[in-house]
Amino acid sequence: MSSNRRNFIKTGGLVLTGIVAGAHMVSGFVPTHSAIIAGGEGDYTLPALGYAYDALEPHIDARTMEIHHTKHHQAYISKLNAAIAKEPELKTKSLDQLLASLKTLPESVRNDIRNHGGGHWNHRFFWTVIGPGNTMPSEKLMAGIINDFGSMEAFKEQFEKKSMSVFGSGWCWLIADAKGKLMISTTSNQDNPLMDIVETKGKPILALDVWEHAYYLNYQNKRADYLKAFWHIVNWQSVNEKFES
Numbered sequence: 001m002s003s004n005r006r007n008f009i010k011t012g013g014l015v016l017t018g019i020v021a022g023a024h025m026v027s028g029f030v031p032t033h034s035a036i037i038a039g040g041e042g043d044y045t046l047p048a049l050g051y052a053y054d055a056l057e058p059h060i061d062a063r064t065m066e067i068h069h070t071k072h073h074q075a076y077i078s079k080l081n082a083a084i085a086k087e088p089e090l091k092t093k094s095l096d097q098l099l100a101s102l103k104t105l106p107e108s109v110r111n112d113i114r115n116h117g118g119g120h121w122n123h124r125f126f127w128t129v130i131g132p133g134n135t136m137p138s139e140k141l142m143a144g145i146i147n148d149f150g151s152m153e154a155f156k157e158q159f160e161k162k163s164m165s166v167f168g169s170g171w172c173w174l175i176a177d178a179k180g181k182l183m184i185s186t187t188s189n190q191d192n193p194l195m196d197i198v199e200t201k202g203k204p205i206l207a208l209d210v211w212e213h214a215y216y217l218n219y220q221n222k223r224a225d226y227l228k229a230f231w232h233i234v235n236w237q238s239v240n241e242k243f244e245s
């Protein structure tokens, strides 16, 4: 059996789980700070990637994708569920709501929801903004990028510079404010722009995982090479939808 076929079957096996995990993942809808998803999500489950582990090669290798998805992402989900089990009344809240109200959560679970809830949200989002398709930014997104950064090249340069500036583990984000103005921000560890505790809040449009676990097997210490490779796997169609929604 080819590795493509094997990986497709492995990924496909998670499709039902992904459907149960949340309709917004299946439809591609992404929760935002300005349209926080309400209502409990219950127990969290690993969403399907929607593409095979080797679909992003040579830019991201299949082994990295498989470990990242089935080990790292799953670990955040398991620990998030364990935290929620300690305070079951939190099941009535969506993950968006929990992350947007960290300051008021019970102290017993606040850090776990910040780290593992953030880890789940960020990876669930990340899988949707990367992919194997050959996609392009929409006219509307390009206009926003040109208006706020000068050009696509200038945007990419700033995004890479910000990504390189993350000390240790974290994320780089393209976010929009309430008026649709685009900005680049970074967060440490598994924080994200939805959280009430971060300095720069906004609606996530694009994200890049700059934890070493996202690239170390292929790129080792060469984060700059991973950043260059990232532009080959951005799912612009998904990014367009997030910007325009």
Ligand SMILES: [Fe+2]
Residues within 6 Å of the ligand: 068, 072, 123, 209, 211, 213, 214
């Ligand atoms: Fe990650």
